[in-house]
Each structure stands twice: as structure tokens, then as C-alpha cells.
Amino acid sequence: MKNRRRFLVFGAGVLAACKKAPDSESGAHMRVYGERAPGETSARWILELSASPGTGSSRTPLADLYGTITPTSLHYERHHSGVPAIEASKHELVIHGLVEKPLVFTMEELRKFPSFSRIYFMECGGNTMGEQRGNTQPDVQRSHGLLSGAEWTGVPLREVLKAVGVKPEAKWMIAEGADAGRMARSIPIEKVMDDALLAYGQNGEALRPEQGYPLRLFLPGWEGNTCVKWLHRLQFADAPAYSAKETAYYTELGKDGKAQIFTFVMEARSVITRPSGLQKIAPGFHEITGLAWTGKGRITKVEVSVDGGKTWAEAELQQPVLPLALVRFRYPWTWDGKEAVIQSRCTDETGFLQATHEELVAVRGSNSGYHYNAIKPWRVRADGMVTHV
Amino acid sequence: MCKSVGFLVAVSCFGQGRPASAELIQKLDITVFADGRGLPVGTGTAAAGRAIYKSKCAVCHNDNGEGREKQYPALVGGIGTLATERPVKRVGSFWPYATTVFDYIRRSMPFDHPRTLGVDEVYAVTAFVLHLNGIVAEGFELNERNLAAVKMPNRDGFVPDQRPDVKAKR
Numbered sequence: 001m002k003n004r005r006r007f008l009v010f011g012a013g014v015l016a017a018c019k020k021a022p023d024s025e026s027g028a029h030m031r032v033y034g035e036r037a038p039g040e041t042s043a044r045w046i047l048e049l050s051a052s053p054g055t056g057s058s059r060t061p062l063a064d065l066y067g068t069i070t071p072t073s074l075h076y077e078r079h080h081s082g083v084p085a086i087e088a089s090k091h092e093l094v095i096h097g098l099v100e101k102p103l104v105f106t107m108e109e110l111r112k113f114p115s116f117s118r119i120y121f122m123e124c125g126g127n128t129m130g131e132q133r134g135n136t137q138p139d140v141q142r143s144h145g146l147l148s149g150a151e152w153t154g155v156p157l158r159e160v161l162k163a164v165g166v167k168p169e170a171k172w173m174i175a176e177g178a179d180a181g182r183m184a185r186s187i188p189i190e191k192v193m194d195d196a197l198l199a200y201g202q203n204g205e206a207l208r209p210e211q212g213y214p215l216r217l218f219l220p221g222w223e224g225n226t227c228v229k230w231l232h233r234l235q236f237a238d239a240p241a242y243s244a245k246e247t248a249y250y251t252e253l254g255k256d257g258k259a260q261i262f263t264f265v266m267e268a269r270s271v272i273t274r275p276s277g278l279q280k281i282a283p284g285f286h287e288i289t290g291l292a293w294t295g296k297g298r299i300t301k302v303e304v305s306v307d308g309g310k311t312w313a314e315a316e317l318q319q320p321v322l323p324l325a326l327v328r329f330r331y332p333w334t335w336d337g338k339e340a341v342i343q344s345r346c347t348d349e350t351g352f353l354q355a356t357h358e359e360l361v362a363v364r365g366s367n368s369g370y371h372y373n374a375i376k377p378w379r380v381r382a383d384g385m386v387t388h389v
Numbered sequence: 390m391c392k393s394v395g396f397l398v399a400v401s402c403f404g405q406g407r408p409a410s411a412e413l414i415q416k417l418d419i420t421v422f423a424d425g426r427g428l429p430v431g432t433g434t435a436a437a438g439r440a441i442y443k444s445k446c447a448v449c450h451n452d453n454g455e456g457r458e459k460q461y462p463a464l465v466g467g468i469g470t471l472a473t474e475r476p477v478k479r480v481g482s483f484w485p486y487a488t489t490v491f492d493y494i495r496r497s498m499p500f501d502h503p504r505t506l507g508v509d510e511v512y513a514v515t516a517f518v519l520h521l522n523g524i525v526a527e528g529f530e531l532n533e534r535n536l537a538a539v540k541m542p543n544r545d546g547f548v549p550d551q552r553p554d555v556k557a558k559r
Contacts, residue, residue, distance in 0.1 A: 257472025
């Protein structure tokens with residue numbers, strides 16, 4: 001019986017494969033929750049950092065994507081103690097410390113506040129860390145893939161804080177997740193009162209478990225680690241906690257052996273995503289395209305060089321250019337079939353111009369790792385293969 | 390307070406939350422500050438911590454904190470390497486505060502069963518990790534009153550954000 005069924009299924013499969021798709025026949029049924037076409041196989045690249053499940057990171061396949069919104073299923077992840085299974089109906093946010101009225105909020109209560117939605121980029125503070133030491137990766141997913149863009153929905157934290165009444169002595173907020181390791185970060189009060197978001201939605205639906213379901217902190221333009229997932233506790237204090245993830249990690253060791261601490265903002269940078277590492281191109285016309293972003297407002301300019309940095313030309317920016325969001329740039333290029341080095345550099349509204357690897361290393365040395373944001377050159381070999389430089 | 394008056398369906402109740410009781414806060418609040426605030430009352434020595442370490446930590450971090458493979462971080466070494474070409478950032482060489490070591494072990498370790506150690510066990514195993522790094526003596530009795538005063542080798546090794554530091558040439 002079992003064998004027979006297997007044969008039938010197999011047989012049907014062969015028949016389906018052999019038949020030419022008849023455009024006069026009606027198509028497949030609808031799906032209650034959509035899926036992409038079977039031939040589309042773009043996927044995250046997973047790096048497990050310990051034998052324990054769920055730790056490490058998964059990286060966004062930047063070279064495969066269009067536009068500036070990362071599909072939620074392809075958004076990058078970084079976990080320190082795996083992905084907890086949390087029921088939204090049982091999840092609560094406790095706010096305490098230097099406040100007038102310590103309060104507990106259910107998810108239902110948080111969703112009753114007027115909601116706020118905005119498109120933002122998010123990048124891990126450790127994105128492209130290896131590049132600083134010359135440990136380049138073969139493709140842009142592995143080198144730059146701890147970067148994604150999404151529309152985030154939630155309630156501005158300062159609105160919720162009106163109910164608790166933060167005391168003037170409170171200078172920091174310690175945000176803690178309900179993951180197994182209770183990951184915690186200290187956030188300066190200025191950011192909390194500026195644009196911090198208690199996010200429960202991403203790209204129009206509830207957060208996915210790996211993005212902090214049912215609630216995460218979102219700090220626009222700041223390193224991803226501060227956007228604490230599975231958020232369950234906010235503690236107001238007169239000092240930071242100096243937690244492990246803000247001292248031992250996410251700090252930048254300089255040449256003098258001193259490390260910079262509380263380096264939150266992601267400075268401006270850009271990268272060409274097509275053509276990029278591991279792709280093969282043919283001589284002729286190509287549209288060079290990539291992404292630019294800055295944690296300090298708006299990208300004002302992206303320039304592209306196709307001659308190893310000797311000359312630069314302005315790329316076209318896809319409008320509208322949103323602040324604190326990914327910006328798509330394009331530059332038309334006819335490749336003559338000779339070896340070439342292509343790269344992009346961006347400028348943001350503070351006047352910051354993205355530097356070369358050499359310029360960055362001259363100031364920071366090779367050990368800071370986090371917040372490395374130098375120009376990324378790609379070599380197009382005479383045979384059309386694109387490699388790192 | 391939250392009241393509904395007739396068909397004015399308690400608009401003022403929306404998103405107001407409910408008071409967080411002292412018991413709830415006490416249960417959840419595990420933050421330890423660098424000056425020692427937040428430390429629970431308790432005590433332990435490295436001598437006592439050795440056995441706890443052996444049964445609860447060594448499987449991942451190895452017998453003397455050397456770490457295993459590269460996935461399970463070493464808990465020793467690196468002192469004096471921070472300004473070199475190949476700095477080794479470890480608990481003893483890099484972490485600025487002993488309170489952070491205590492806080493992290495209490496909240497996140499053992500990695501596969503976090504928050505299963507008793508308070509005295511956390512003090513003891515913290516003392517043992519500090520002892521492995523040559524920071525406290527084996528018999529030193531660590532407690533909520535003296536832990537913040539334990540001086541880590543890299544206490545003064547941190548400076549604020551220096552950026553924008555890199556200037557690109559046009």
C-alpha cells in the first residue's frame with residue numbers, strides 16, 4: 001500500500017514535469033499564507049557560533065534583493081542564547097527603577113497606544129568585522145549581510161513613559177530581553193526620549209520569533225544589539241549597568257589598548273551589491289547597484305568608481321531618500337572585458353564621507369572590529385568573475 | 390484609576406498598564422551595577438567555586454577556563470595583550486568590572502541552564518573565575534559588600550565614543 005502510494009505520487013510528479021504548462025488550464029489553488037515561487041531559493045547564510053542551538057547569526061542575501069525592504073524571512077538575525085518560544089498573551093513589559101509609578105504592560109495594552117510605523121535600516125555593530133583585518137569574505141552576503149531594511153511598527157517609547165513618569169535623575173535605561181540569557185543593554189535617556197520604539201510589528205505583520213516576538217526595542221540608526229529582542233524589562237537608573245554585551249563586546253579596542261565604549265550609532269556606509277563577489281558577468285552593459293545608509297539622518301550622495309578609485313561619478317539615488325533607511329543607488333556601466341575594480345562611497349547630511357580601508361585602519365588600527373564602515377572594492381576579473389580585493 | 394462610565398468605554402484605561410508590585414520587580418530585577426548596587430546578599434570562595442565549576446562549567450569552558458574549540462570562550466589569559474597586534478580579550482584581561490562577571494554568570498550561565506545556580510554558588514564560581522585569572526586568592530570570601538571593590542586589571546581601559554574619527558580625503 002505504502003509503495004503503491006509512493007509510486008502514484010512519483011508518477012504524478014513525472015507527468016507534471018513532462019507536461020508543457022498549458023496556459024488554457026486554470027492554475028493552482030490559493031494559499032492562506034503566501035509562499036514564493038518554487039524556483040526562488042534565495043536564503044540566509046547561517047553561522048552558528050556554539051554547539052548550543054540558536055546562537056550566532058544569519059545573514060541577508062543582499063545581492064539577490066531588489067529595492068530597500070528586506071523580506072522578513074530574509075532579515076538578518078543575531079542571537080546570544082537562541083530564540084525563545086513566547087506566547088504574546090502571556091508576555092508583559094515591566095517598567096521600573098527611577099520612575100514615579102512602576103508599571104506592567106500586557107501586549108494588548110501596548111497595542112492600544114496610537115501606533116507608529118517607519119521604514120528603518122538595522123545593522124549589527126559587528127557587520128563586516130573581518131574586513132578590518134583583511135579577512136574578506138567571498139560574497140556580499142557573508143561580508144555585509146548583517147544589514148537589513150524593514151518597516152517597523154509599534155509605540156514610541158516616550159508615549160508609554162508618560163504613564164510611568166521617568167524621574168529627572170534617570171540618565172540611563174537598561175533594556176532586558178526574556179531570552180534564556182536575559183541579554184541586557186544600557187541606553188542613554190536622550191535616545192529613549194527621542195525616537196526609541198517599542199516594536200511589535202515588522203513589514204505589516206507581528207514580529208517573527210527570531211526578531212523578538214512579541215516585543216522588541218528598536219533604536220533607529222543604532223547598532224542592532226541595542227534593539228533588545230523579547231523585551232520584558234526596562235529599568236531606569238542614574239548609571240549604565242556595564243553589562244557583558246556593552247563592555248566585553250560591542251566596544252572598540254584602539255591601537256593604544258584603550259577601548260571605546262557606548263559607541264551606538266552606525267556611521268554612514270555603502271556597498272555595491274551587483275555585480276559583487278561570486279557573480280560572473282559578461283562584457284557589455286551592466287547596471288551597478290547597491291545600498292547606502294547612515295545612522296545620522298539622510299544619505300546625500302553616492303559615488304561610484306569603476307577604475308580602482310582614480311575617478312568617481314555620482315550614482316542615481318532611488319527616491320524618496322528616507323532618513324535612517326536603506327537607500328538604493330544605481331549607476332550604468334559598460335564593461336569592456338578588462339580587469340576592473342568597482343566600488344562605491346557615500347556622503348551623509350552631516351558631511352561625513354565614507355573612507356577607504358587604509359584611511360580607517362590608519363586611525364583605528366586593526367583591532368576595533370565593530371563599526372568598521374570603510375569602502376568595499378570588488379575586483380571584476382578579465383574572465384568576468386567578481387571577487388573581493 | 391481605570392473606570393468605565395456608561396458607554397464611554399474606559400478610554401482612559403487604554404495603555405495605562407497596572408502597578409508593578411515590589412515582589413514582581415524583585416523577582417525580575419537582576420541588574421548589578423558597577424558600584425555594587427543590585428548585588429544579592431550572599432558569599433562564596435574560589436575554593437568552594439572550584440567544585441561547582443567542575444560540575445557545571447568545565448564541560449564547556451574546560452578544566453581551567455581554557456575554553457573548548459573556538460565556540461566556548463576561554464575565561465583566562467590575555468592580560469597585557471590589549472595594545473599588541475593580537476589582543477586577547479578575556480574576563481581577566483578586558484572586562485572592566487567584577488560586577489559584570491557576577492551579573493553575566495548569574496543571568497546567562499550555565500549557558501544551557503541559566504539562572505539555576507543559587508546566590509552563594511554564583512559568588513563562589515565568580516570568585517573561582519577571578520581566581521583563575523589571578524585576581525583574587527583562593528580563600529578570598531567574595532560577598533555583596535566587597536565584590537564591587539575587586540579591581541579588574543582593565544578597569545581604566547575604556548574611553549567614550551571618539552567618532553567621527555576617520556577623515557576621508559577627497
